[in-house]
Amino acid sequence: MTIAITRHPTNELAERGWRTEEIVQPDGSTVFEDIPLTSEEFLHPEEGYHLPNSTFHDRIAGDIKDILTRRYANDPTTAVFRDLIIRWEIADFKDHCPDTCVVFGIQNKEQVRTEFLVNSEGACPSLIVEVVSPRYRKEDREIKVQQYARASVREYIIFDRRRQRGQMLDEVLGYRLIDNIYVPITPDEEGRIMCETVGLWMGLHDGEVVMVDAQTQERLLRAIELEQWAIQAQEQASQAQEQASQAEQRATQAEQRVAQLAEFLRSHGIDPDRI
Template identity: 50%
Template sequence: MTALSETAPTAIAYDSLNSTLAETGWRLELVTDEQGGEKTLYFPLTEAEFLHPQEGCHLPSNTFHENTRTEIKEILQRRYAQREDVGVFGDLIVKWGIEGLEDHCPDVCVVFGLRQKEADRSEFIVSEEGTKPVVVMEIVSPRYRKADRETKVKEYARAGVEEYIIIDRRRQRGQLLDEVLSYRLEEGSYGPIAPDEEGRIFCQALDVWIGMFEGKVMLLEGATGEPLPTPQALEQLAEQERQRAGQERQRAQRLAERLRQLGINPDEV
């Protein structure tokens, strides 16, 4: 694990777990007291641990962060469900195997050229996989905004990630502002991608537009501009289909009963 800074964070007992740790992220440590008893302590993550987390580090999260990450991952997993060579991962440690570049744990990453899509992975080792993420997406953690918006821009460029997409929600003068930023690799360094007039950016590697609408992330087909269905939208469609099928069954049952009343066997009609 990345070494702690000289000013180590103060441990927090289990019963003190609070919103501060949700904002900073944390790691657990089992310690033995003077009487020989064991106690689990929570240590807030340092910025170095946030940037390069290892197993046992719990990254900061909130409802917007978690909902957005989950929705993007599930939308893209459905988009590439039939592609055996494409994987969409969330919160998976990526080991780049580049000297001087430590591991990252992107909110979402998309990998082309997979050999074993369904393999069980606790980490993604680039040298073993023979490929690496082509797109990385991060939802900004308020406590580490500079790390997400500046430091990782340099580090993902060095890792050779083709496109880095940032989704940032912040409060300014009492108003919530949502912003989508994107960088594309050009000759070894990132160049910013300008958004369109609606604040959306185009992800070339995935052929999708990404934007925010009424506080929620939206992904749209690059060619048609049609929204990619969210898990909620798919569930609504499935529920509508279940209701329609139920109504059809009820109508068929009523018709069959009416035919029987008329002395007609509905199975012979």
């Protein structure tokens, strides 16, 4: 039996995402064809769907997940998930697969999950963060606003970067659930959104994620920044150790010179302790 794979243009698959469909031909051969996702499939993906993922999208979503994961690393009741299918278990309401979500009051945090069943888990995502996919900007910025409100997600934060009049525009949008309706969160003068669920100011600066603790005003470092900080700290420690070693060596040399001078004076009948 012949098996073949038919692919659409790479750029189209990258922009729209895809699913692979098995098609049996009249002659009995099997064709596995990559089919670009529809808007509905993007909104409600299933396992095996390949969602659009640019390098910007992957980096920003990864940084968001990493920062939030470290923030709750020692909290056994708070989990941070990325690209995990959420089964809302609401009648006539389809599932979603958010870039990142934070769930409070979770049980068995370290359990391996291929999907998250809200009713079975007894917990619902309190925060969802999406990085806009250019081909599906309306879906991320408009349609999901209505759908996540219906799912009772307390806050929905959107990271977006787009070209406008020849310049790159960074934007963060936020919505907070009030009386079962999403109300836009007003950004501060730096364009940051105050996310009450996790106590963080969230923003984009020069295409990089910025998260600041609302209480301490401490900026939470991205993974690459932590690595750089660790390297610098190690270099500084090595330099301090080298300086201490050199200082100890100079002190030893000075003591030796004092001892030699004292011996010289004694050899000439002079008591160095009486000088």
